[in-house]
Amino acid sequence: METQAPTAQFTVIPNRRPATDEERWIAMEDPVFGKVFTDHMARATWREEDGWADRRIVPLAPIPMHPGAAVLHYAQQAFEGLKAYRWEDGSIRLFRPEANAARLASSCRRMALPEVSEEDFLAAVEALVEADQNWVAGAEGASLYLRPLVIATEASLLVQPAAEVDFIVTASPVGDYLSNGDVGVSIWVSRGYHRANAGGTGDTKTAGNYAASMLPQKEAKEHGCGQVLFLDAREDTYVEELGGMNLVAVRADGSILTPRLSGTILPGVTRDSILTLLRDEGRTVEERDIALTELVEGIESGDIAELFAVGTAAVVTPIARLVSDDLDVSLPERSEEDGPSVATAMRALLTDIQYGRAEDRHGWTREVVPAPEG
Ligand SMILES: Cc1ncc(COP(=O)(O)O)c(C=O)c1O
Known part of the structure; x- marks a missing residue:
């Protein structure tokens, strides 16, 4: 085994057969979210006796796994999702990667997995973006979606924390994903199913939450809705969050109302960013x-x-619109005289910060690849 530097450094083993320019352009033209992957992935392994080692950027490839690997049986895993953006000057920046690193560490603690340090998280993500920088398009709405993943690879059917774990990061070019512009989506309010319970894993980004949300998501589709909204499991009364997004309401007086982070809701990085920007505007949240x-x-x-x-x-x-067995209520339609909605204005402001078109007052963006000289 290669000796590892004590600091987190990911050794790059370049892909000898990367996609050709033409293959890459075709793949990046109109990518379906999460279906296209770049040439490389980051990878490190953890063994109970040695800790984290073998930090590498390697060619993207299937990961051979024993059929008894704990993650396949007991879903002992945690993951993240964040994006890198190409600015007009050609530089590439990540948006709040430290927040994702902290959330992954918290998810790992809950899932009895070894924590990935912030240093390792940032080193992996940055080395991967650097290696695959020509997959970061400059077009409006385009970005590179990064998917850090921690999985229990130990072949063991014992229900106990695994002694062998992998950390992997893949990267996918993505476009402007299903925002539905100003038209808006219909939401199915799930009555029979809940997403999370007190003391469970609702505030953890882990596979089981999503596995359990697929049937209600299917139900939503059958009712012509794009997403599910879950109510709290204890009282079946309070709105919590969607299958993969947090919820925000705007009152007629311009103030903001949003479910508190009760422990059963994922603390979204976008939620925190949007609430911060709304408070910056002087709104009550x-x-x-x-x-x-x-x-x-x-x-x-x-x-x-x-x-x-x-x-x-x-x-x-x-x-x-909100729809359920006993419910069908529509939000008021907006006319041009109303001006842009808060949702539209917030989307514009946040994406302007992400793409470097608006001042980054909170220091949220982190440069990975500098602008080319000259
Ligand atoms: C259940 C759930 N809620 C909320 C979010 C939004 O979180 P973020 O803004 O960090 O992407 C996500 C997506 O990660 C999610 O899966």
């Missing part, structure tokens, strides 16, 4: 329990003017 009935009555009375969902993949998605 209330984070508290919100009953579905309060939301519906607010929409019907005109007290709630807008609902939108926020997350890394789609940034900001306006919600047009």
Whole structure:
């Protein structure tokens, strides 16, 4: 085994057969979210006795795994999602990667997995973006979606924390994902299924949460809805979050209402960024329990003017309608005289910061590849 430097350094083993320029251009033209992958991946391994080692950037390839690997049986894993953006000057920046590193460490603790240090997380992601920088398009809405993943690879059917674990990061060029512009999506309010319970893994980014959300997501589709909204499991009363996005409401008086981070909701990086930008504008932001009935009555009375969902993949998605077995309520349609919605304005402001077109007052962007000279 190669000796590893004590600091996190990912040795690059270049892909000898990267995609040709033409293959890459075709793949990047209109990529389906998460279906196209770059030439490399980051990888490190952990053994109980040695800790993390073998930090590498290697050609993207299938990962051979024993059929008894713990992750396949007991879903002992955690993951993340963040993006790199190409600025107009040609440089490439990550958006708040430290926040994703902290969330992955927290997810790993909950899943009894070894933590990936912030240093290793940033080193892996940065080395991968650097190696695959020609996969970062400059087009509006385009970015490189990074998927860090920690999995229990030990071949063991014992229900106990694995002694062998892999850390992997893949990268996917993505376009402007399903924002639905100002039209908005219809949301299915799941009544029979819940996403998370107190003491469970609702605030953890781990596979089981998503596996359990697929049936309600299918139900949503069957009712003509694009996403599911989950209620709390204890009282079946309070709105929590969507399958992969946090929820924000705008009141008629311009103040903001959003479910508090109760422990059963994923603390979204986009949620935190948008709430910060809304507070910067001087808006009141209330984070508290919100009953579905309060939301519906607010929409019907005109007290709630807008609902939108926020997350890394789609940034900001306006919600047009809430639907369930006993419910069908539409948000008011906007006319041109109304001016841009809060959702549209926030989407524009956040993406302007991400692409370097607006001042980064909070120091959220992190340069990975500098602008070419001259
Ligand atoms: C369940 C869930 N909620 C919220 C979010 C939004 O989080 P972020 O803004 O960090 O992407 C995600 C996406 O990661 C998610 O999967």
